[in-house]
Amino acid sequence: QQPVQSPQAVILREGEDAVINCSSSKALYSVHWYRQKHGEAPVFLMILLKGGEQKGHEKISASFNEKKQQSSLYLTASQLSYSGTYFCGTDAEILRSGAGSYQLTFGKGTKLSVIP
Amino acid sequence: ETGVTQSPTHLIKTRGQQVTLRCSSQSGHNTVSWYQQALGQGPQFIFQYYREEENGRGNFPPRFSGLQFPNYSSELNVNALELDDSALYLCASSLRNTGELFFGEGSRLTVL
Numbered sequence: 001q002q003p004v005q006s007p008q009a010v011i012l013r014e015g016e017d018a019v020i021n022c023s024s025s026k027a028l029y030s031v032h033w034y035r036q037k038h039g040e041a042p043v044f045l046m047i048l049l050k051g052g053e054q055k056g057h058e059k060i061s062a063s064f065n066e067k068k069q070q071s072s073l074y075l076t077a078s079q080l081s082y083s084g085t086y087f088c089g090t091d092a093e094i095l096r097s098g099a100g101s102y103q104l105t106f107g108k109g110t111k112l113s114v115i116p
Numbered sequence: 117e118t119g120v121t122q123s124p125t126h127l128i129k130t131r132g133q134q135v136t137l138r139c140s141s142q143s144g145h146n147t148v149s150w151y152q153q154a155l156g157q158g159p160q161f162i163f164q165y166y167r168e169e170e171n172g173r174g175n176f177p178p179r180f181s182g183l184q185f186p187n188y189s190s191e192l193n194v195n196a197l198e199l200d201d202s203a204l205y206l207c208a209s210s211l212r213n214t215g216e217l218f219f220g221e222g223s224r225l226t227v228l
Contacts, residue, residue, distance in 0.1 A: 024227075030216075034217075041120075041219035041221045041222065041223065042159065043118075044216045044218070047215035049215075052213045102148065102217070103161050103174070104156030104161060104217070106160070108157055108158050
């Protein structure tokens with residue numbers, strides 16, 4: 001079952017912060033975050049593993065609440081280059097076919113627009 | 117640039133035809149996954165290949181099939197095309213036991 005992302009879309013001014021949420025009805029092994037700009041391939045941002053720590057990448061960080069099967073992506077001091085559609089991909093424990101074989105179920109995405 | 121290349125970039129087919137899409141993995145990557153992305157949707161997992169064998173499959177019918185070659189490049193074949201097969205088909209390579217998927221820019225298929 002597809003994870004649910006919220007909000008569906010958000011518009012920010014440069015320098016503002018945003019939070020994108022991702023929740024699943026299944027027990028998760030990992031949560032993956034990707035950004036896709038229009039007409040381009042999705043690009044990996046980060047992965048959060050069950051039992052792992054909160055991750056950070058410059059001004060983008062994420063958390064994973066294993067009890068609630070939820071993850072949040074935090075974008076601080078947004079830049080124009082942050083514009084794009086953000087997808088969370090989940091790897092449910094019950095679906096894993098073997099160690100390291102991530103077969104992701106992606107949400108519908110959150111469209112982020114950063115304006116000057 | 118991820119080092120993953122796909123061909124063709126765009127193609128148009130008619131219902132009932134067959135199509136083959138190709139993907140060259142990033143050097144050294146031994147796992148290839150294929151995803152279908154409909155307009156305005158997230159990528160949907162089709163299947164994954166590791167060492168030339170299918171290593172997991174999503175909820176797609178058997179008319180979707182694939183191959184992985186000894187050099188780790190891959191093909192996606194779709195038979196008996198349907199209108200709903202119109203989508204962007206993304207190939208992603210990775211190293212087994214690592215999480216990051218490196219996506220190609222995709223092949224956009226239109227079925228008329």
